[in-house]
Amino acid sequence: MAKSYKEIMNHITTFIFDIDGVLTxxxxxVSPTGEMLREMHIRDGFAMKAALESGYNVCIISGGSNEGVRIRLRNLGITDIHLGTPDKVETFKEYTELYNIKPSTILYMGDDIPDFHVMQLVGLPTCPQDASPEIKEISNYISHKNGGKGAVRDVIEQVMKVQGKWHLYYNGKHD
Structure with a gap:
């Protein structure tokens, strides 16, 4: 019998997120100068910061490249930010080898075809509610939230709750 997503959440140590369609x-x-602006949900940012402060790894792998996004993520404390990535699988393999992370302990949230192959390598593939049908089909968990509207907060909070860390975090008892 296949494990439920809640059972898999017990073993998650690392979160990897795409940006466009997940964090946005x-x-x-597009501004008159050609700058591309994106909106990010403040609760997703809070959850990523909570995950980092609770000892989880948080990594971003995105095909898009935007310095404003990089600055926002760095301000949250995220240091593993891979933007403008043409091959997400290659970046994923380099990241897991660098930190000696077992793929079975990774939750990856993606939303579209560029995430497909890397999502097949992780322990818990997840997606926002408005992800493409192909991504929904391979996801063990589909958030009830859309991309950029709290889907990242949803999965982080669930993992932390399953592992007994969310309550500790919001009561100020985290390390």
């Missing part, structure tokens, strides 16, 4: 709703606002 996939909308790009």
């Amino acid at each position: 709703d996939g909308t790009v606002h």
